[in-house]
Amino acid sequence: QKEVEQNSGPLSVPEGAIASLNCTYSDRVSQSFFWYRQYSGKSPELIMSIYSNGDKEDGRFTAQLNKASQYVSLLIRDSQPSDSATYLCAVNGGGATNKLIFGTGTLLAVQP
Amino acid sequence: DTEVTQTPKHLVMGMTNKKSLKCEQHMGHRAMYWYKQKAKKPPELMFVYSYEKLSINESVPSRFSPECPNSSLLNLHLHALQPEDSALYLCASSSIEYNEQFFGPGTRLTVL
Numbered sequence: 001q002k003e004v005e006q007n008s009g010p011l012s013v014p015e016g017a018i019a020s021l022n023c024t025y026s027d028r029v030s031q032s033f034f035w036y037r038q039y040s041g042k043s044p045e046l047i048m049s050i051y052s053n054g055d056k057e058d059g060r061f062t063a064q065l066n067k068a069s070q071y072v073s074l075l076i077r078d079s080q081p082s083d084s085a086t087y088l089c090a091v092n093g094g095g096a097t098n099k100l101i102f103g104t105g106t107l108l109a110v111q112p
Numbered sequence: 113d114t115e116v117t118q119t120p121k122h123l124v125m126g127m128t129n130k131k132s133l134k135c136e137q138h139m140g141h142r143a144m145y146w147y148k149q150k151a152k153k154p155p156e157l158m159f160v161y162s163y164e165k166l167s168i169n170e171s172v173p174s175r176f177s178p179e180c181p182n183s184s185l186l187n188l189h190l191h192a193l194q195p196e197d198s199a200l201y202l203c204a205s206s207s208i209e210y211n212e213q214f215f216g217p218g219t220r221l222t223v224l
Contacts, residue, residue, distance in 0.1 A: 032211050043202055043215040044155065088154055090213075098143045098211050099168060102154035 023089030116216035135203030
């Protein structure tokens, strides 16, 4: 059974701090990794994609991938109350499918 | 246009009703997806269409019937649903190559 694991939280950080969200996955053949943000009652919004080892930065967001450790993370710099949401890690299921395996999500609460 | 649209936004139906959910994308994507999401859970894959053909059916009950009339449209026909089918139904699309899935706003379904 291919798995993606996240700490459910809530992860509470003060406004302006760095929020660090972590995700591990079980399938070594996975090639594509995604972070989605989901506000309560809304649909998931793709915020980062990463395909190779290392860091990828986009504005206040940095995704980090370590395939050897089967670990992907999301850093949010200068966290704002508007960043409060559930963050879903998703991993391509590998093989010839377009199937994503989702983690259970981490609830982030940014305190003003 | 980087948007996936879904109609209706909300739907209330009885267990004997027949209804349809609709999804449309104009991003040129050739993969489209239906997901079901319950509260505080990650999206759960139901169906995948690749090049307008059903490629994945995650053992979904036959009371859910997908249809892909063309590369931009995806329907989900509902018949004889149960109260436990009440959920947020999400449509997504992606390119075949990169599997960055973009979600629509969802249809909030309530089965009475």
